[in-house]
Amino acid sequence: MADEDQELEANEAEADEELDGEQVEGEDGEVSVKKKSDGQKSDGSAGGPSQKMVVMVLALNIIVLGAIAALVWMNLSKHKSEVTLNDVKQATDAGNAAEGAEAVEAGASKFVKESFTVNLADSSGSRFAKVDVEIEVADDFVKEEITRLRPRIRDFIVVVLSSKTYDQIASVDGRDFLREEIRNKINGYLTKGQIKNVYFTQFIIQ
Numbered sequence: 001m002a003d004e005d006q007e008l009e010a011n012e013a014e015a016d017e018e019l020d021g022e023q024v025e026g027e028d029g030e031v032s033v034k035k036k037s038d039g040q041k042s043d044g045s046a047g048g049p050s051q052k053m054v055v056m057v058l059a060l061n062i063i064v065l066g067a068i069a070a071l072v073w074m075n076l077s078k079h080k081s082e083v084t085l086n087d088v089k090q091a092t093d094a095g096n097a098a099e100g101a102e103a104v105e106a107g108a109s110k111f112v113k114e115s116f117t118v119n120l121a122d123s124s125g126s127r128f129a130k131v132d133v134e135i136e137v138a139d140d141f142v143k144e145e146i147t148r149l150r151p152r153i154r155d156f157i158v159v160v161l162s163s164k165t166y167d168q169i170a171s172v173d174g175r176d177f178l179r180e181e182i183r184n185k186i187n188g189y190l191t192k193g194q195i196k197n198v199y200f201t202q203f204i205i206q
Contacts, residue, residue: 116130116132129169136199146186169205
């Protein structure tokens with residue numbers, strides 16, 4: 001009875017080995033059982049290194065894409081900064097040009113120009129004077145009053161010029177005296193201020 005139990009246990013152990021192993025038929029027709037290796041038994045562990053490699057490749061790709069995106073953003077930011085500086089420069093230049101134009105206009109508005117051509121006193125019509133007079137004013141109020149008194153001012157200048165002889169206005173001193181005479185007379189007409197000076201921008205006598 002004991003021998004039968006031992007033989008039964010041996011048969012069960014052999015059956016377990018056949019289940020765990022792989023039957024292989026040899027050249028002589030005999031069938032043998034080949035045990036599975038530990039790697040074959042645990043199919044899940046075989047894919048471990050491959051999964052890690054995939055994760056590493058994905059991470060590397062993400063890092064590379066991030067670096068490329070950062071470079072593109074930096075280039076765009078630099079270009080935008082250059083455009084902004086260029087715009088600021090253009091705006092500054094335009095502002096300076098506008099200020100210069102306003103200054104020229106303001107300077108031009110400080111003067112009132114009149115032109116005269118008259119015969120001289122001692123010429124018997126053979127000599128004349130052609131004079132351009134610019135009157136420098138202090139502000140717009142004086143300029144407005146001069147414009148209003150323009151006929152009266154022109155009349156005086158025509159009279160005083162035609163009363164001069166060639167010798168009286170041919171010299172520098174004679175012209176300075178005439179300039180002062182015109183300035184004082186115009187200031188005597190004004191009630192809202194005074195003119196600053198009188199300039200001869202053209203003075204021809206023949």
